[in-house]
Amino acid sequence: MPESTAAPHTPAAPAASGDDRAGGVPIRLIEVTKRFGTTAAPAVDDLTMTIPAGEIVVFLGPSGCGKTTTMRMINRLIEPTSGRIMIGDTDAKQQRPDELRRHIGYVIQQAGLFPHMTVAQNIAQVPLMLGWPKPRIAERVDELLTLVGLDPAEYRRRYPRQLSGGQQQRVGVARALAADPPVLLMDEPFGALDPITRENLQDELLRLQRELSKTIVFVTHDVDEALKLGDRIAILDTGSTIVQYARAEEILTNPANAYVEQFIGGESSMRLLKLTRVADITPENIATARFDDSAAEVHLRLTETGAERAIVLDERDRPLHWAHPAELAAAPGTVADLAGARDDRLSTVVSADATLREAMEALLNCPEDIVPIVADGAYAGAVTLASVQGHISAIYERQKELRRRRLAAGLPPVSLTADPEDSAGSEPPEETEAAVAAGEAS
Ligand SMILES: Nc1ncnc2c1ncn2[C@@H]1O[C@H](COP(=O)(O)OP(=O)(O)OP(=O)(O)O)[C@@H](O)[C@H]1O
Structure with missing residues (x-):
């Protein structure tokens, strides 16, 4: 990533109405090229892509392929040599850069906070520039600190040097959100953090995004980060050439070519397990x-029914223990007479929110070959190795079928665009995707 030549800049949009919270706006790059100097190959070579409103799109690619340059052209920290960038209905070139940046939050590695300013002053920069009244700024600072998980009373008067790397990054995100912009650009924002802090901040970003639905462009080198955060992932090669632009599921199960495979680095099925929630699979009916x-x-x-066991539930539908035919046959009266009943609460259950990887871990560590699923504490079916395997196989099959249909329709075998209406694009019409997903015959 090139060093930033511009001061850390947090653009802002008027936040009085709060309307932007309803979602972001789409960003369209149309035949965008950036050439530094006259002889060198372009850093970005004729890139056309749409970043859909309210989605997180991750740029993933090797060092020097043009990710940062592409991102910085969106907020005009770098001017394109040719091509057009539309942010919502606005042509970026038609707006003054400072005005444009008021609608585009920008978060960079190591936060880029002003060291001589307190946390509150850092966050308040753009609202101050916009001339907000002081009480409104103070209120907004506290609101944002709370939003990013920092107690305002404790942190608003601290200086950046008095914060951990992760806390600085949280303040960086708060600052970028200060005036509620519909678009956020995040350039390797968690790159310098330790793995645990990084994972926590990724979770926080996903939580925030569920609340705010911004349009987010996120640059990273880290495949797991890309798969976890991206609604879509653009895998880029030199000159920001799109090799594949698709959802994580497709990237993992239907990689465009050896380049993508190499980038993903194997373990596709294990990675799929991390992406899929227990709630997404069809539970076993016990x-x-x-x-x-x-x-x-x-x-x-x-x-x-030939069933191997029943699950015993308490009055609030919480799973207590398994009951097997042999024990039931020996019990004198009710299920309560089973040995160990009541005290014998199941130790291994898995939440509907857990990933399939966590479910696998539970399955490998429990004496039964089945683990109950709980949603808000109540029993909601059960998961087995076979149900996990069946779900993963179905994903591969679905992608194989999509690929077959795309080829049959004369389209590229993988997604290269997020825009189904784009005639140059490879995405089959929505109804085709839907039909394939629904298992409809062609
Ligand atoms: N200001 C500049 N002047 C000349 N060349 C530049 C400039 N900025 C970037 N480049 C070149 O443009 C190409 C793309 O750089 P860019 O920083 O966009 O890549 P990147 O994919 O973000 O890399 P990284 O992952 O290492 O940050 C590189 O070859 C780089 O050397």
Whole structure:
């Protein structure tokens, strides 16, 4: 990444209405080229792409391929040699750079905070420039600190040197959001942080995004970060050439070529497990029982259906323990008479919000070959190795089918654009994707 020549700049938009919170605006780059000097090959070579409103789009590519240059042309820290950049309905070239940047938040590595200013003063820079009244600025600073997980009372008067790297980065994000811009540019914002802080900030960004729905362009070298954060990922080669521009699922299961495969670096299925939530799979349907159910009656139900076990639930549907036919046969009265009943709360359950990787971990560490799923504490089905495997296989099959259909329609086999209406694009019409997803025959 080239050194920033501009002062850290946090653009702003008038926030009085708060309308921007409803979502971001799309960004379109149209045949954009950037040439530094006259002889060198272009740093960005005829790039056309759409970044959809309210999505996180990650630029992933090797050092020097043009990610930062592309990003900086969006807020005109770098001027394109040719081509057009539209932010919403506005041609970036038609706006004064300082005016444009009021609508584009910018977060860079190591936050770029002004060291001689307090946290509050750093965040307040753009609102001050916009002439907001002092009480409104103070209120906004506190609101933003809370939003990024820092207690205003504790942090607003600190200086950047009195913060950890992760806290500085949080302040950097707060500053970028100060005037509620619809667009955020984030250039390797978590690159200098330790893995745990980095993971926490990624989670925070996803939480914020669920609330704010900004249009976010995020540059990273880190494949796992890209897969986790990106609604779409643009895999770029020299000159910001798009090699594939698709959702993580497609990148992992239908890589465009050896370049993408090499970039992803194997373990696609394991990476898919991290991307998929337990709530996304079809849960196993297991027989349930209550304490006051007759053990004989539950036993009969299991033997009639050939089921290996029932799950015993308490009065609030929380899973307590497994009941197997042999124990039920030996129990004198109700399910409550089973040995260890009531005290025997299941230690291994998995949340519906957990990833399939966490579910696999639970499965590998529990004595049964099945783990109950809980949603808000209540039983919501169960997961087995077979259900995980079935889900992953279905994803591969779906992508194989999409690829086959694209080829049959004379389109490139992978997505190169986010814009289905773009006639140069490779995305099959939405209904085709939907039909494939629904398993409809062609
Ligand atoms: N100000 C500049 N003058 C001349 N060449 C430049 C300038 N800025 C960038 N370049 C060149 O443009 C190309 C793209 O650089 P850019 O910083 O956009 O790449 P990048 O993909 O962001 O790299 P990294 O991941 O290392 O940050 C590189 O070859 C770089 O040397």
